Amino acid sequence: MGNWNTFTKKGIVALLAAFLLVSLQGPLPSYAAEVNAEVPKVIEKTSPSVVAIIGKPSSDSDRTLDKNRFNLAHGTGVIVESNGVIVTNAHVVKDMKNIVVVTSNGTTYNGHATNIDEESDLALVKIDATGLSPAKFASSSDIKVGETVAAIGTPISFALRNSVTVGIVSGLDRSVNSQYQLIQTDAAINPGNSGGALINMNGEVIGINTMKYADFGVENLGFAIPVDTVKYVLKHFQLYGKVKRPYLGLELEESWEAVVGLPSSTGLRVAYVDPVSPAAGAGIQQDDLFVSIGTSKVKTLVDYNEAIKKYLPGETIEITIQSGNATKSKSVTLGEAQQQETKHTQDAEGSYLDADRGKTKIGDSHYGWSMKYPAGLVKGHQSDDGDSVSFVDAKGDFSLTIKVESNQSDELSPSALLNRLVSDDEDDYSGAASTILERQYVKREGNPYAKIVGRSGDDGYIQTRGYLHQGSLYTVQLFVSKEHYNNNFKQNSYNDLLDSFKLSFNDKDESLKDISVYSGGNTTYTNEYGLSFDLPSNWQQGGYTGGSSFFNDDYSQMLQVGVTSASSGDTLGAWVDRQRKQFEDSYAPKYRSMEEPEELTLAGVPALKLTYASTLGNKWSAGYSLFFIKDKYKYVVDVSYPQEEEGATLEDLLKTLTATIKVDKDSMDQELGFIQDLDELMDPNRTVTYKNEKFKYTLQIPEIWTISNSYDSKDQVNKTFLFTGGYLSVGAETKTTYEEMVKEEDAAQKKSQDNDNDYTFTDAEISLFGDLKAKKYEISYASAKIPYKETIYIFNQNNISYTATLRIDDAVRTETNQARLNKAFESFKFLDGVKK
Incomplete structure (x- = not known):
């Protein structure tokens, strides 16, 4: 979606060898301005097959991000069928809603993603059209290092759609931040080019542009998905509706040479084997080394992925491994890798690209305020509960902040309210006025308010209005730059916007956009291991434990999170049995109780809930632990509390946790490695x-x-x-x-x-x-x-x-x-x- 893709440290190191090869294999890109006269003809022939894609980004990571009409994302696509089938990058459309496709001649179509495969970073978009010009794909054997290529796409801005850059193929079979091999090119690829075509001088597509390496001092380093991988994915989409990938059930680790980009003399080490998997059934064990899959040698993870993609689930293959000093051949019947299906949804506002079409007012239903909604007003930061929200003008003319402070007295006199606004400004230095130009109490029917206008240094002017209403203080603050403040026409429009502020919200008014994010007081927490969950807003994070502990407001209830790696052969049941025995060994029967493990589902995988209580002889402490294993990590969430507090509040807490616990592999720290579970190593009798x-x-x-x-x-x-x-x-x-x-x-x-x-x-x-x-x-x-x-x-x-x-x-x-x-x-x- 126009994101500027960068690499992990592993990818950066792997590029060292790539730089050396580029300097040896191809001329410097300075020749680009002198490319032959055939390029315009090739572009004219190929451009009708390239489209621009724009839509609304969708993310649940931050509820306070506004889905306003200017919050858009874009990319590029390539027509593969004349009836409106378009291939693009998965990262372009994965989180994109209300997709609009624009062809090279300017025709606009509504579209939707029909197939998404994140592993290859490829997806299909369908539009209702006929008679389009599908692209012609090259043969991979015809792609040569040093040949002239052109990238067609939509860089930086949607207004620049179908832009062309020219360069050469800088390298082939690159293993950079991808499951599969990539083509390296020095043709400029910028944000928005993703999903576009990389073409040769025959007008054939040799790859789908996917990423650019961006860093200070680094230029002309882009990558594309080779045509072979594109054809492989498209064929699976056509036959199965998804990419059917084989599953062995193991975690592989590259050698040091492979990580830094040197030729590796050893195979891939087996770091983990799922105990219920084809690999385990074939006798493959931890620390075995992969030598080959069929006739394909495998020394890197990309080698492995390229080799395994030749097969389908259910097929039996020969895998050669080195176990100790012995080389063995294993016959393995492949399983099928499970992947999450992506479902297309439209926004609640409808299918329009403009999220706020028909909305002329904006407000918050929870805090009960509303005002006019000019087309250029863009919501910026909003607090978790929505009691503070900022707006900016799309052209940068002004900014506006609205704050709501509860538990205030309605009995403040006008003078006290004016003093309160001044003191609040001084406390918040960023919004303080250095010189007061106007101060008055405005007796407006229904909405009286205190008003202060001041000069903010040499930058501009601030107008602050304060309203008391039903025990809350509503503060509306407008900042205007000096040049715009002195424009009478604009000043009138600013005052009109402020005058439209009302202490009411009409939920039956369809022209009123509700920006309330209040969710009953819950706050979402996310850690480095991809785990996220909601807790009541009155809970706080325990910083002294590295963020793994949380407490309610009186510290009587506590939640702790533990994350460790799943050792080869370990299972959820065996893990929970160890924890049960440890608890039973710790407390005498009279002083403990424990229920049988309860099966449930967390983060989309099987989980077990263990409920227990214990006492030293006076008060009982109770709690429960939620155990699950996902993406080779073991997660446990422990909740403890005094037994006498059991009731509706704790039941609601459990419901919140079980409903909101998620694991997002993409949000994990990319440097995470194996985290040993110390309980597995600990000998209590040592x-x-x-x-x-x-x-x-x-x-x-x-x-x-x-x-x-x-x-x-x-x-x-x-x-x-x-x-x-x-x-x-x-x-x-x-x-x-x-x-x-x-x-x-x-x-x-x-x-x-x-x-x-x-x-x-x-x-x-x-x-x-x-x-x-x-x-x-x-x-x-x-x-x-x-x-x-x-x-x-x-x-x-x-x-x-x-x-x-x-x-x-x-x-x-x-x-x-x-x-x-x-x-x-x-x-x-x-x-x-x-x-x-």
């Missing part, structure tokens, strides 16, 4: 060594209890190792004897028991670590808040008295947690060699 040189002991501590680098703290008198709901603590004394420590602990335990009937303990003299004398205390505290059990050991070795405390809340006293705590204490060793 231990690290803590050594205290000064007090001569070591412990083997579970790695999951604390961050491993915390064990670098040396020779602490007291060391505590925490886990959820408990801890192991070791203290050491050199100045207090064993007997003194036992005496002090006896007194402390008896005092606690005397003061609280819920606190009980037993004590006994035991032997530890063989025949070491020790005192053991077992405490049980049945508190109404958080009941727990505690075991204290006091012992002495080498004139050092030790106190070890093992504490665990009843809520987390599972067999797993208790065994882990006991094992950690039992790992205690003295550095002098005394065996435990």
